[in-house]
Amino acid sequence: MEEHEAAAASGTPGVDGDGAERGAAATALKVVAAVDASEESLRALSWALDNIVRCHPDATLVVVHAQHAVDHFVYPVAAHGLAYAPSSAVDSMRKAQEENSRRIVARALDMCKERRVGATAAIVEGDAKEAICQAVEQMGAGLLVLGSRGLGKIKRAFLGSVSDYLSHHACCPVLVVKPTKAQAK
Template sequence: MEDTGPPAAAASGAPGARVDGAGAGAERPVAKALKVVVAVDASEESLHALSWALDNIVRCHPNASLVVVHAQHAVDHFVYPIAAHGIGIAYAPPSAVESMRKAQEENSRRILARALDLCKERQVDATAAVVEGDAKEAICQAVEQMQAGLLVLGSRGLGKIKRAFLGSVSDYLSHHACCPVLVVKPTKAQVK
């Protein structure tokens, strides 16, 4: 029987391929850098989650990349039908829609600037991204597209009743995100 050499995957140098043996030419699996996505909004809880991630995850994984994500609602989310002569119509003058869009963009810029400043204080390079749509679904899609290894977000500490009526972004993402989700609870001082 003829020896054809190492398996095809190992011979091709495919990621994760390993040639057994302790020789000098032995290949080791290539470790993929951890991509951490932290979802932020205007709340102190989200900044607390970012701070926690910087101190407890990014610091321990020097090769990790950090992406700070903010979800903003689409402008048409704020245009509601109004009754006019018994007919429901949705109308907002273009100037009003443009004004809302600019206000949202400025709000997103402020939120992300605050988050990136926190990263700079801790000497961590981070990138920022704004996603549009319902926060639950937009963040879920973003972590999938970014191929995140971990999603970190804060919890507002809603009670059972509020969570039942309003829904919880953290509950949704912990069940639907394509990567592990770490929910950072508020400190006792933040709850008060």
Template sequence: METESAAAAAMEHLPLKMRVMAAIDESDESFYALKWALDNLFSFISSTALPETGEKSDGLLTVVHVQEPNHHFGFPAAPGIQAYYPPSEVVDSVKRAQEQKSAAILKKASEMCKEKRITAKTLILDGDPKDMICQATEQIHVDLLIVGSRGLGKVKRAFLGSVSDYCAQHARCPILIVKPPKEDSKSG
């Protein structure tokens, strides 16, 4: 009974138009987080109606993917010889491949949203995913950020860093970190 009244009290404070951002990459964990949000959060948001007017509340979903910037490296040709820089055609080819990969990721996410009849905006950003996701939440005035968790242990998180950990500490909005089911995290 107490949980029902707590849930009802929490619903009173939900914004009429809740802005949600789901950050995704190519990982299964990020797509699981998006699926979880579509199945659980958005079905709840779209089913709630305001008691006074009967008007449905609505959520706005933005799916964001951050692609790391292309670094133009020089490679040493041999001892004593100047560095070799890849031709601009190679750099352009790498950039096009990265853009195609980002478009494919967002297309898959958009299809998931369409299956659930949820309209979503997509956004591709360039830069460090940790910083860009947090900046985007501020610029779009997000009410909730959703990210997946790869289930890294403490040591791996310390060395590799974790986007979800960083966002939990630096995002200026509530963040929902969706962990994959145990059977999925053991097999991957």
């Protein structure tokens, strides 16, 4: 019993304060990596694979991609006096979006396979900021990893920043992998 007490006192994962072992699922780190078509997001995934997942062999990795809802692309048409988009156009947009999302996720999962890391994927729909924030909460993530384009303050103010939003609103710690000075140029 002394080993368990020493482990509990030292903060060893898998042992609670009473010296009783907890299940592996309770101590495994769930890392969520948000990816899009940008090289920055894939660089962040690569960094997470090399520096987090490799150091935590019991960690689980989920690759998340947020795609805009199709109506995001239809409403601008309504602003120009067209009240609707033909259903064939909406279906075509939806199929193109789904194919694009599958390619993005497949590329990310290929990176994981190259490093012999098992990962699952999820495609969520909606504005990236809110969709990723909700997904992270629903998944019970222990860490969210995402890339940053390295925008300056002015561009970030006009374009918005998913990483800024998530660092303030996500329910778990957020790791933003910034580009190096050479990559930001």
